[in-house]
Amino acid sequence: MTAAITLGGSDNDAMGPYALVGFAHALPEKSTDLAALLLSFVAPTRAEEGCLEYHFHADKNTPHLFVFYEVWRSQQDLQAHLALPHMQAFLETRMTYLSRDLQIHWLAMHSSYPREIKPSVASDTNR
Template sequence: MSLSQPFALVGTARPKPERAEELKQLLLSFVEPTRQEAGCLEYHFHEDRNDPGAFVFYEAWRSQADLDAHLALPHMQAFWEQRMDYLESDLDIRFLTMHSPYAARKERGTRAR
C-alpha cells in the first residue's frame, strides 16, 4: 500500500467498569480536535448498542503519514501510554485498506459525494 493512499481503521475499547464514563469523556474530547487535522477525512466515536460500554471508533485518513502525525501528537502519545489505566484489555485496532476512497473535496467540511 502506498503511504499516500487513503485508508481507515476501526478500533474497539473495552473500559474497566469503574473508568467507563471517564474514558468516554476522554475519547469524546478527541473528536473535534482530530476532525480539524489536515489529513482527517472522517473521525467518529460510537458506543456499541448491543454491548453498552464497548466504545468503537472509526477513522479515515488521507494518508498513513497523516495518521502517523496524529498519533505523534502529545495528547495521543499520553493516551497511548496511559490507556491500560482505563481498559480491561488492550485496544482492538484493525487497519483497513480503503477500496472506495473519498472524492476530492472542494472545501473543508464538504461531504464526499
C-alpha cells in the same frame, strides 16, 4: 506500557485514504471517564489537516465498548496524529481505562472516496 501503535497494511497502503476501526473495551468503573476522554479527541482530531473522517461510537449491545472509525489522507497523516502530545499521553495511560488493549482493524478501502483528497504540502514537495 508502550505508546506505540503498529500501523497496518503494506507500504503500498501508505498513501490514502488510510482507514481503521478501533475497539476500546473500558473497565466498567472507568467507562464514563474513558467516554469523556475519547469524546474530547473528536473536535481537535477532525481539525487536523490529514483527517478525512473521525467518528466515536458506543456499542449499543455491549456495555463499556467504544468504537472509533477513522479515515486519514495518508499513513503519514495518521502517524502525525498519533505523535501529538495528547495522543501519546492517552496511549501511555490507556490501560488505566481499558479491560484489554485497543483492537485496531486496518481497512483497505475498495470503494472510491466521495470527496477529492488534496495532497499534503509535504507530499507535494517529495515528488
